[in-house]
Amino acid sequence: MLQKCRICDKEANSYCTGCFAVAYCGKDHQKEDWKLHKKGCIKAYTVRDDPVAGRVMVAHRDLNEGEIILKERAVLVGPNIDSSSKPLCVSCFKSTSKTFVLCSKCSLPLCSQKCQGNPLHAAECRILSQNKEAIFSSYSKRSVAKRKKIPINVNYQVILVLRGLLLEDKQLESIMSLQSHLEERQQMGKTKIVDDSIIPIINQFRIKNADEEKIHNLCGIFDTNCFELFPTGAGDTISGVFPNAAMMMHSCYKNTRVMFSDDHMMTLIARSKIKKGDNIYHNYARTFNPTNIRRIGLFSGKHFSCECVRCKDPTELNTFMSVFLCPCSGQIIPKDPLDLTPTAVSTCNKCKKSTPSLQLAAKERELLMELENIDRLDVKAHEQFLIKNNKILHESHAFLLKIKKELSVAYGGYPGYNIQTITDDRLELKEKYCEEIISICNFLEPGLSTQKGLSLFELWKARSEINKRNFSKKLLSSEEYSRNIKKNVDILERSLRIMEYEPENSLHGVLVKEIKKLIKQEKSY
Missing domain, CATH: 1.20.58 (Methane Monooxygenase Hydroxylase; Chain G, domain 1)
Structure with missing residues (x-):
C-alpha cells in the first residue's frame, strides 16, 4: 500500500524501522524528521514472558487496522524438512520437474545456470561439492545406495538444515534461541526420522560444530517455528524462519495478517484493531479446517493444545464448520469440542441422539484423506465430493467450504x-x-x-x-x-x-x- 512521505508528501519508499508508523521518500527526509519523530516513536509490539506460552508478542500501543507491526527478512529459507518437497531449484524455488541443469560445482539440480551464482546457494555448494553423491543417496539401516542425479532423488529435507548449520554465529544464535520441543519430538518418534533421513547425510560432509544434538535442535526449531512461503513462480511451498515473528502466539481467531515478498521479507499488519497490551495472534493452522483437524495438526506439528475462543466454541463462532448432520436433519454438536476422550459425545440439537465424538473424528479423518487425494485441477471430482457429502455435513462445514473455495476459482x-x-x-x-x-x-x-x-x-x-x-x-x-x-x-x-x-x-x-x-x-x- 502506497504511503506518503511525512515531510514532502511524495510517494514513500521506506518506513521508520522503529515504529513503522511513518514513512519517507528517502533517508534525507527521515534524518531531517528524526528530532521531532523520536519523541513519539513507539514500537508497535513488545515481547513479554507468559507462564504458559513462554515469550509472546503483545501490542505496545493501540494499533489500527492495516498498521504495520513488523517487517522482517527471513534469516533462513529453504525446502520443507518433512520430505514432502516437490523437485525445485534450491536458489529461486522454481519447479525442476520438467527441466533442470546440474550445478557444475556440487551437482545439485537447479532451474538454470544463472541460479548457480545465487548467494543463497553459495555456502551449501561448497559443502556439497565435497561429496556430490551424498545429497542423492538413499540411506537404510546404515547402508548407502547411490541414485541417479535427478531432482526427484534429491534429499531436499537436508537443505534447510545445512543452511542453518552454515549461518554466521549471530544469525544462528537468533534461531537457536527459539523453542525446539525436543522432548516432545522424542516422545512422538520425530527424532528417529531425523536420525534416519537427515543425520546420515549431514555426516557425509565436513561441517564445523555439526553435532547430532544441534541437528536435532535445528530440526525441532524448524518444525515448530517455520512459516510457509510461496514465492511467485515457485514449484512448491518453502519454509522460512523469522525469529522475531516467531514470538506471536497462536489463535484460530487471529488479529494479524502475514504477507511475504519474493525476496523473503515478511510484513506483519494488524488485520483489525488491536488494543495496547493485547496479545498479537497468528493462526498457525488452516482457517478452513474443522476444530479436530486443526487441534491435532497443531499438537503434532507445533506441540501445543489449542484452546482459543474458536476451538472452545461448539459452533465455532456460529459458523458450524465442524458440524455433522443427523439423519433427522438436525445438527450434531459436540458437548465439549476440546474433549476427544472415549466418553466424549456430540448431540443432535433436534432429536437429542448422542454420537461418540471419536466416531465423528474418525469420519473427519476419512473425509480429509479423500479431500487431499483430489487433484487440484479435477473440477468434477470436487463437484462429486460436494454431492456425496452435503447430506452428512453442514453446508458451512470446513471441508465443503474448502471445495467451494476451490470451485469458486476453478x-x-x-x-x-x-x-x-x-x-x-x-x-x-x-x-x-x-x-x-x-x-x-x-x-x-x-x-x-x-x-x-x-x-x-x-x-x-x-x-x-x-x-x-x-x-x-x-x-x-x-x-x-x-x-x-x-x-x-x-x-x-x-x-x-x-x-x-x-x-x-x-x-x-x-x-x-x-x-x-x-x-x-x-x-x-
Whole structure:
C-alpha cells in the first residue's frame, strides 16, 4: 500500500524501522524528521514472558487496522524438512520437474545456470561439492545406495538444515534461541526420522560444530517455528524462519495478517484493531479446517493444545464448520469440542441422539484423506465430493467450504472452464460460493482478510460475466447494464482496499496491479 512521505508528501519508499508508523521518500527526509519523530516513536509490539506460552508478542500501543507491526527478512529459507518437497531449484524455488541443469560445482539440480551464482546457494555448494553423491543417496539401516542425479532423488529435507548449520554465529544464535520441543519430538518418534533421513547425510560432509544434538535442535526449531512461503513462480511451498515473528502466539481467531515478498521479507499488519497490551495472534493452522483437524495438526506439528475462543466454541463462532448432520436433519454438536476422550459425545440439537465424538473424528479423518487425494485441477471430482457429502455435513462445514473455495476459482479460471464458456449453472454457483466464503470470512477473519479480498475479486468475475450474458440475452436495458457495471466496480474496490497492502514483488502484488487496471477500465465504460 502506497504511503506518503511525512515531510514532502511524495510517494514513500521506506518506513521508520522503529515504529513503522511513518514513512519517507528517502533517508534525507527521515534524518531531517528524526528530532521531532523520536519523541513519539513507539514500537508497535513488545515481547513479554507468559507462564504458559513462554515469550509472546503483545501490542505496545493501540494499533489500527492495516498498521504495520513488523517487517522482517527471513534469516533462513529453504525446502520443507518433512520430505514432502516437490523437485525445485534450491536458489529461486522454481519447479525442476520438467527441466533442470546440474550445478557444475556440487551437482545439485537447479532451474538454470544463472541460479548457480545465487548467494543463497553459495555456502551449501561448497559443502556439497565435497561429496556430490551424498545429497542423492538413499540411506537404510546404515547402508548407502547411490541414485541417479535427478531432482526427484534429491534429499531436499537436508537443505534447510545445512543452511542453518552454515549461518554466521549471530544469525544462528537468533534461531537457536527459539523453542525446539525436543522432548516432545522424542516422545512422538520425530527424532528417529531425523536420525534416519537427515543425520546420515549431514555426516557425509565436513561441517564445523555439526553435532547430532544441534541437528536435532535445528530440526525441532524448524518444525515448530517455520512459516510457509510461496514465492511467485515457485514449484512448491518453502519454509522460512523469522525469529522475531516467531514470538506471536497462536489463535484460530487471529488479529494479524502475514504477507511475504519474493525476496523473503515478511510484513506483519494488524488485520483489525488491536488494543495496547493485547496479545498479537497468528493462526498457525488452516482457517478452513474443522476444530479436530486443526487441534491435532497443531499438537503434532507445533506441540501445543489449542484452546482459543474458536476451538472452545461448539459452533465455532456460529459458523458450524465442524458440524455433522443427523439423519433427522438436525445438527450434531459436540458437548465439549476440546474433549476427544472415549466418553466424549456430540448431540443432535433436534432429536437429542448422542454420537461418540471419536466416531465423528474418525469420519473427519476419512473425509480429509479423500479431500487431499483430489487433484487440484479435477473440477468434477470436487463437484462429486460436494454431492456425496452435503447430506452428512453442514453446508458451512470446513471441508465443503474448502471445495467451494476451490470451485469458486476453478469456474472461470481452470483449463476447460473459461469464464466466457462455462454453463450458466456453474457461473451462478461461482457467485454463490464466493458469497458463502466472504460471509464466513466476516465471522472468522474480520477486517483485512486476504481470503475475503481474493473471493471479492472472484465474485466480481462472476457478476461481471452474468451482467454481460443477461445484456446479450436482452434481459437488461443499456441503463441497467451500465448501473450493474458501476455496482460491480464497488466489489473490485472493496477487494483492492484489502489486497493493496500486499508487497508489489509478490504473487498477490501482481493481482493488485490487475485489479487497479480493471477498475480504471470499468470506470471508463
